[in-house]
Amino acid sequence: MGCSNNMNKHAAKVGWLLASPYLIYSAVFFLIPLFxxxxxxxxxxxxxxxxxxxxxxxxxxxxxxxxxxxxxxxVTYKFMLMFVPIVIAGSLCLALILHHLPRWKGxxxxxxxxxxxxxxxxxxxxxxxxxxxxxxxxxxxxxxLGWDIxxxxxxxxxxxxxxxxxxWKFVGYYALxxxxxxxSIPKEVYEAAEMDGAIGWKRVWHxxxxxxxxxxxxxxxxxxxxxxxxxxxxxxxxxxxxEYATHTWQLxxxxxxxxxxxxxxxxxxxxxxxxVTFASIFVFRKVLEKWGGKHGWE
Amino acid sequence: xxxxxWFKLASLLLAAAVAGTGCQGQxxxxxxxxxxxxxxxxxxxxAPNPTQQAFWKKMADRYMQEHKDVKIKxxxxxxxxxxxxxxxxxxxxxxxxxxxxxxxxxxxxQLSDSRAIVPLDQFEGFDDLIAKRQMKSTISTWxxxxxxxxxxxxxxxxxxxxxxxxxxxxxxxxxxxKTYSEVIEVGKKLKEKYPNKFLWARADLVKPTWWxxxxxxxxxxxxxxxxxxFIDGNKLSADRDAGVKALQFFADLSKNQLxxxxxxxxxxxxxxxxxxxxxxxxxPYWAEKFPEMKFNEKYVLSMPPVPDxxxxxxxxxxxxxxxxxxxxxATKEQQQAAFDFVKWVYSxxxxxxxxxxxxxxxxxxxxxxxxxxxVSYFEQNPQLKLYAENIPNAIPPMDNAKxxxxxxxxxxxxxxxxxxxxxxxxxxxxxMEKAIRGVLK
Numbered sequence: 001m002g003c004s005n006n007m008n009k010h011a012a013k014v015g016w017l018l019a020s021p022y023l024i025y026s027a028v029f030f031l032i033p034l035f036x037x038x039x040x041x042x043x044x045x046x047x048x049x050x051x052x053x054x055x056x057x058x059x060x061x062x063x064x065x066x067x068x069x070x071x072x073x074x075v076t077y078k079f080m081l082m083f084v085p086i087v088i089a090g091s092l093c094l095a096l097i098l099h100h101l102p103r104w105k106g107x108x109x110x111x112x113x114x115x116x117x118x119x120x121x122x123x124x125x126x127x128x129x130x131x132x133x134x135x136x137x138x139x140x141x142x143x144x145l146g147w148d149i150x151x152x153x154x155x156x157x158x159x160x161x162x163x164x165x166x167x168w169k170f171v172g173y174y175a176l177x178x179x180x181x182x183x184s185i186p187k188e189v190y191e192a193a194e195m196d197g198a199i200g201w202k203r204v205w206h207x208x209x210x211x212x213x214x215x216x217x218x219x220x221x222x223x224x225x226x227x228x229x230x231x232x233x234x235x236x237x238x239x240x241x242x243e244y245a246t247h248t249w250q251l252x253x254x255x256x257x258x259x260x261x262x263x264x265x266x267x268x269x270x271x272x273x274x275x276v277t278f279a280s281i282f283v284f285r286k287v288l289e290k291w292g293g294k295h296g297w298e
Numbered sequence: 299x300x301x302x303x304w305f306k307l308a309s310l311l312l313a314a315a316v317a318g319t320g321c322q323g324q325x326x327x328x329x330x331x332x333x334x335x336x337x338x339x340x341x342x343x344x345a346p347n348p349t350q351q352a353f354w355k356k357m358a359d360r361y362m363q364e365h366k367d368v369k370i371k372x373x374x375x376x377x378x379x380x381x382x383x384x385x386x387x388x389x390x391x392x393x394x395x396x397x398x399x400x401x402x403x404x405x406x407x408q409l410s411d412s413r414a415i416v417p418l419d420q421f422e423g424f425d426d427l428i429a430k431r432q433m434k435s436t437i438s439t440w441x442x443x444x445x446x447x448x449x450x451x452x453x454x455x456x457x458x459x460x461x462x463x464x465x466x467x468x469x470x471x472x473x474x475x476k477t478y479s480e481v482i483e484v485g486k487k488l489k490e491k492y493p494n495k496f497l498w499a500r501a502d503l504v505k506p507t508w509w510x511x512x513x514x515x516x517x518x519x520x521x522x523x524x525x526x527x528f529i530d531g532n533k534l535s536a537d538r539d540a541g542v543k544a545l546q547f548f549a550d551l552s553k554n555q556l557x558x559x560x561x562x563x564x565x566x567x568x569x570x571x572x573x574x575x576x577x578x579x580x581x582p583y584w585a586e587k588f589p590e591m592k593f594n595e596k597y598v599l600s601m602p603p604v605p606d607x608x609x610x611x612x613x614x615x616x617x618x619x620x621x622x623x624x625x626x627x628a629t630k631e632q633q634q635a636a637f638d639f640v641k642w643v644y645s646x647x648x649x650x651x652x653x654x655x656x657x658x659x660x661x662x663x664x665x666x667x668x669x670x671x672x673v674s675y676f677e678q679n680p681q682l683k684l685y686a687e688n689i690p691n692a693i694p695p696m697d698n699a700k701x702x703x704x705x706x707x708x709x710x711x712x713x714x715x716x717x718x719x720x721x722x723x724x725x726x727x728x729x730m731e732k733a734i735r736g737v738l739k
Contacts, residue, residue: 025594048389049412133499133562134570150560153504239507256384258701261408263390 041268046077059268072252073276075159079248081225082163087223088172088216095178096204108226109179111170120169121234124190126151127165128237152238155245159224162233170226174219181215182208203261213297217288224284251275316344329718338635343375343385345620349657356393357643364642371563375400389414389627396628397399397636399452400620403694404701406449410442411699415623417446419572421637431644432665435690439617442697443531451621451662453653454684455670456692457517458615460566463598465495474573474600476610478547480571481603485556488572497556497575498564503548503717508702512695513575515713516616518544520693521602524613529696529704530586534734538727543605545716546724552717558722559717567591577618578658578685593681601688617692619662647671660685701735707733 041059045052063069098109115123130137131151141147152158184207193207209216231250234240240247241257253273257266311429327638328691344354351374359372375398376384383403388394394414401409409415418424426445428434433451442448461474469488474480485497501509506611519528523540551557566574567588584591601613622640624633643649650661651671666686667676676683698704712729715721721729 046387046412048409048414128561129563131561133560134565134568135563146705152561153501153559193495239505241505254379255702258380258386260388261412261699263386 004056010247037270040264041271043264044262045264047257047263048261052264055264059265060272062265063269063272066248068244068255069272071247072249072273075244075247076227076230076276077162078159080224080232082160083166083227084220084223086163086167087170087174090167091219092178092212093181094171094175094187096208097191098175098179099182109172109176112175114172115169116173118169121236123165124233125168127161131161155242156236158242158246162230162237164228166230167234169175170223174223178212178215179218181212185211203258205249210295211290213295217292221281222287223283225277225281228273228280229272249276305548315498327618328434336367338369338631340368340632341395341640342370342372342634342636342639343395343398343400344372346374346377346381353653353656357649358639361518361639361642365638368477368639369501370639371412376571379404382611383494385409389625392627394490394627396595396632397622397640399622401449402620403449403697406621406623407442407697407701408699410444410446410448414626415448416626417448417629418450418624418637419447421634423637427641427644430641431647431650432663432669435664436662437633438693439525440621440630446730448622449623450644451619451694453657453659454617454619454662454689454692454694455577455660456615456688457513457602457618458576458599458684458688459517459602460574460580460597460599462569462572462596463594464596465492465569465572474598476600476603477606478543478550478603479606481547482550482556483549484572485551485554485663489555495569496558496565499562499571500575501556501561503552503557503560504559504714506706506714508705508709511705511708511713512616512618514548515544515708516693516695517602518547518574519605520615521613522608523614524612527693527696529698529734529738532698532738534731534738536731538731540605542723542727545712545726547605548713549716549719549723552739554721557717564588565595574736578682581679581681582658587678599681599684601684601691614691614693615688617689617694619692619694620663658682660689664690698738703737704734 033133035177042054042056042060043052044055098105098112101108129135132138138149139140149157149163189207189211191202193203198206228249230248231254233252234246234248235254238246240251249269253266253270254264256269257268315718342354342358344351351372354372358372362368375381375390375395380586385398385401385405386396406415410417427450428437436454437447437451440447440449440451459474463474464472465488465593466472466484469484469491471484475484476492480585481497488495488497503514516528519536519541522544523537526535526537526540528534528536548557558565563569565571566576567584593599601610602615604610604613624636628636647663647669648671650663653661654661654672660682663669666672666689667683672686676686696704707730711733712726713720716723716726
């Protein structure tokens with residue numbers, strides 16, 4: 001009995017020792033900054049002044065009544081409405097095409113994955129060039145169709161451009177998730193469905209898509225979460241404009257903390273952003289799980 | 299019992315974490331300095347571009363050869379995500395350098411407001427440095443509202459307008475226009491001949507981006523107001539009459555469809571527009587990408603246009619300028635050693651010449667266009683001569699800690715709606731004044 005206790009203690013020590021790098025890493029990069037941020041959000045510190053005061057919940061109240069924070073809140077859902085359906089439809093189609101490729105499946109999959117690795121700044125600059133006033137695309141639209149489009153100056157087109165650009169970037173990555181889902185559907189299921197008369201689109205709709213539920217779940221949650229962290233694309237392309245049409249949470253936090261030196265207020269906005277992100281993902285998860293439950297996925 | 303063990307373990311982890319972060323605050327620096335005996339260690343942050351780093355490394359090496367008691371470590375300032383944010387984070391973490399360059403007057407105002415930098419005019423030998431570098435006039439506009447000088451300007455780009463002289467000649471002009479009505483006249487002729495060309499292509503005119511105001515509003519406002527300060531300390535001191543005239547100019551450009559506010563790639567170089575705000579940093583880019591852009595053949599330079607009835611030869615402009623600051627977190631000994639190094643660098647105009655050759659950025663000196671040391675350089679680079687001549691006519695950014703908010707309001711309340719035709723210049727100015735006073739109170 002005593003010997004077994006000693007062995008358990010020894011195993012526990014070894015366990016703690018082995019886990020310690022991760023624990024230290026988490027403490028340094030997550031836990032300490034988290035508590036520090038919670039404290040900072042209740043102060044008016046600008047990160048550089050030797051003096052600052054605690055201001056209670058003032059930063060949070062200011063954030064609730066700020067037009068730019070309200071804009072960031074709604075803009076995120078606007079991006080979600082554009083990006084999530086586009087990226088899911090795009091990546092699913094791409095995965096279906098890759099799945100049915102007779103050869104070089106891996107090569108094509110890697111090819112479509114490459115935009116995900118491209119720097120956000122670089123791809124934003126490329127997009128800026130493509131939709132520039134004097135680009136071949138716009139010259140063609142003006143000369144052939146008489147359309148003089150202000151891509152980044154329109155409150156409707158500017159978010160659409162960013163959503164499309166992000167969809168291009170992420171479609172290859174999400175397609176890999178769908179592809180692995182497609183590869184794991186047993187052939188027997190299709191054979192059984194065929195015997196029941198499910199062929200063509202019926203087969204896709206009634207067999208493939210329900211069987212891809214785990215992939216849908218993962219991709220949707222990843223895509224929704226991504227919308228709360230958009231920064232580089234609007235920073236480079238629009239600066240959040242026009243009229244706050246592309247003003248995201250991260251832009252607001254960056255502007256406040258690092259441009260206007262309102263670090264305390266910026267941290268309060270970051271905390272509100274985390275709460276909204278958590279709540280939104282929670283709601284999406286519940287909805288998806290309910291839908292999955294109805295279709296036999298518990 | 300178990301709880302106590304948990305507590306011990308958690309404390310141990312936290313202690314290890316703190317030690318592991320390598321936090322090297324002021325104490326760390328002091329200890330390091332003691333170890334080195336009588337040698338004073340200075341950390342110098344150079345701008346994050348290779349040419350400026352190379353210049354400061356060279357200067358530091360030469361200085362250390364002559365001064366064995368000083369050790370200068372030159373490194374690029376972190377850009378995460380901007381150099382200002384990098385400095386801010388370093389100060390917060392207690393890792394600020396002793397001295398850094400690449401500081402604009404606006405950011406210096408934020409730093410001085412938080413007592414993160416020290417006034418340079420309190421160092422022994424400051425007046426001597428200003429006299430030796432011939433920068434009395436240039437630095438006079440840098441004085442902060444509290445009467446101190448916190449930044450030593452290194453370079454000053456007196457922002458100019460470039461004009462496509464080849465296209466102007468086609469329209470029958472041999473020189474760029476100098477007054478508002480002349481500019482509008484050129485624009486109208488341009489539209490008659492080339493309906494698809496514009497006078498000025500600048501998407502930022504309809505964006506509230508705060509720093510963009512330096513290269514549109516402040517160029518035109520400084521020229522119209524003879525350089526009257528927009529903000530003095532914590533007070534709005536702008537010249538309303540000149541400001542409304544400047545806004546009216548933007549309104550007229552827009553009304554006559556002379557400005558293109560859509561994103562455009564290289565509009566000036568491609569001839570989509572015939573006028574552009576230009577800094578000297580453009581020329582190395584052109585030499586590489588647009589070798590056909592030759593001075594006096596394809597383009598000429600001019601000071602910003604002025605309202606009708608104003609003498610164009612007296613025009614002022616905006617100074618895109620950055621300088622050196624010394625941080626308050628350094629020890630007195632380090633601060634003095636850093637200042638002595640700066641004084642040594644600027645006591646010889648050959649060092650400024652070396653800077654100019656290396657970076658193409660005009661040193662902030664009153665005598666840049668007249669000093670013998672620079673004559674041959676400007677003969678070889680004539681496009682930079684007008685920049686050099688106008689250094690004393692260039693007004694640096696405002697010295698207010700709320701500069702970002704204030705310049706954002708100039709865009710939001712005044713310039714953007716005027717260009718979009720949503721407000722009259724008078725209403726736009728009044729709305730902007732009201733909003734700015736709200737921030738300043």
